[in-house]
Amino acid sequence: MITSKKELKEFAQKEQSINPKRVSKKYLKQYRIVLANEGRIDSNKIEDYIVYDGYIALFDALENMNPDEVISEIKLSGLRGRGGGGYSTGLKWETVSKVESSEKYIICNGDEGDPGAFMDRAIMEEDPHKVIEGMIIAGYACGASKGYLYIRAEYPMAIEKLNQAIKQCQKYGILGKNIASSNFSFDLEVRIGGGAFVCGEATALINSAQGGRGTPRQKPPHLSEDGLFGQPTVLNNVETFANISSIIKNGSTWFNSIGTKNSTGTKVFALSGHIKNAGLAEIPMGITLRELIYDIGGGITGTGNLKAIQTGGPSGGCLPESMLDTIIDYEALKEVDSIMGSGGLIVLDDSSNMVEIARYFMDFSQNESCGKCVPCRVGTVELRDLLDKFIAKNATKEDFELLKGLCEVVKDSSLCGLGQTAPNPVLSTIKYFEDEYLEGINND
C-alpha cells in the first residue's frame, strides 16, 4: 500500500534504483522546457495550457514587474537566439526598449526553412500558446503594442493553430486592450510566407512581412532602429519565444543552472537521417554529440556505420565521427567549424558521398539565392558546377584551388547570411573529408 505522497516518491526512487532501464535512456538525458507540454495538453484548447501554468508568467510580469525588470531577468538568464544566430535575447530586447518611438513591433520568425529542422513546426502545432505568451511578454518589456507571427506557407497546420490560439486569447482578454487590467495593450496577427528560404534572414523577412519580395538589405541600420514599417522591431525565433515564460516563472538563476556557462538552457534538436530514434529531443546544453546520437538517438541505421553528422542545414557543416565528443554549445560547435544552427541534425551512414552532400546543399543555396547580390547569385552556381566536376571525377588540381578560393570570396562578399554561409558545407567537408575531393581529381 502506498499511503502518502512521501511514500509514493520513495517508491519511485526505489524502483528507479532497482531497474534503471525502466526510464528509457531516450528520455533520461532529455530536459524539457520548450517541449514540456508535448503530449499532455490539447493544443486546440487554451484552457489546457492554462491548467499547466500557462500565462502565469505573463500575469506575474504585468502585476509585479516593470519592463526593465523583465529585460534584466531575460538578460541574466543568458538566453540566446535559438534560430542559430546565438545573439543574447535580453540585449536585443534592451536595445529596442531604449529606442524612443510611438510604434514598435515584435515579430516571431516561424519561417523554419532549413531542411532537416522541424522543431519550430512542432512547437507551433503542439503548444501555440507558449509562443504567444513569450511574444506578449516581449511586447510588454520592449514597449510594443503589435506583434506578427511570420509563418512559412508550407506549415498550414501551424498557421491554423496560431490563428485559433490568437482568437482564444482575445476572448479571454489575454490579447487586446489593457491586458490583466494594466495599461499594457498588445495584439497579434499571422503573416504567411510564400516559400522562400531567404525569408528566414531578418531583413528579407521584414520585406516579405510588408508584402514585398523577400530580398535582404545591408545592415546597419539594424532592425532595432529600422525594422517593420521602418519602426524599431524585435525579431526572435519560435523556440526562443517558447523559452520566455519558463524563465519568468522560474527565474533566471534556475535557467542558467542548466547548460554551460555561455550556452544556458536547453536546445531542441530534430534528429533524422540514418538514426534509429528519429524525431525531436530537447537536451540540456553541454552534453556531447555522442550522447545525443547514441543514448537519445539510439544509434545508427542504414549501414550501421556513422560517417558524419550534419548540423545547421545549408549554412552548417559536416562533422566526422572523431568529433563526436564535442559538447553542444554555441562556441564549442563553432570551434570545430560547424554551427548550432536551428537544431536540425542529420546523421549520415558510410554509404554517403560527402562531395555529393556538399553539392546537394550548394544546389539548395543556388536555388534559394534571391539574386540581389552577385557573389551569391553567380558564386553558388559556379561552386555547384565545380562540385559536379569532382563528382564526375574529372576535376583538376586547379579546380580544387579555385573551389577553395571561390568559397572564401562568396563567404566574404555576399550581402546576407544566405550567401555568407552557403560555402560552409563545402569548407567543412574539405576540412574533414578531403580524400573524397582528391578522388575526384583526374590526374591523367
Next chain:
Amino acid sequence: MLLANTDNRYKIIEKNMKKLGYERSSLIEILHNTQEIFGYLDKNTLRFVAKRLKLPLSKVYGVATFYNFFRLTPKGKHTTIICTGTACYVKGADDILKLFEKRFSIKSGETTSDDLLSILTARCVGSCSLAPLIVIDNNTIGNITLDEVKMEMDELIK
C-alpha cells in the same frame, strides 16, 4: 473593364481583400487566397489584385514570381510533391523523383499533357523523421519504399 464581373470567384477575393482592409502589406495573403480559389495565378487575376490594392502590376508580378508557392500555370487533377529535404535526400528521394519523372515522362514542376498529374518537389516539408516521404493530393505518405511508390503511381493512373 478587363474582368468578367460575372465570375463569382472575384467577389470572394474582393471580400477577403476588404477584410484585410486593402492593406498593401497583405499582398502575399491575398495572393495565397487568390491561388486557393483559382488554382493558380493568371494575368487577369494578377491585374485584378493590382488594381484593387492600387499597386503597379510589376510589383504584384514581382512578388508572385519571387515565391515558390505561387503558380502562374494551372496544375493537374492530381499533385504529387516529393520532398527533397536533406533527410529525404539521404534516404533516396532522388530515386523516387526519377521513378515519377520516368513513368509520366515529365520533369519536376511540369504537368502531364492530359492534365492528370503535376509533379512538384518541396525543399523540406518538415516531417524529417518520416523520411523519405511524398505528398499526394494533401495526403502525406512517410517512410515510403520504391515498391510503394510504384503502387501509388498505379493508383493515380486508374
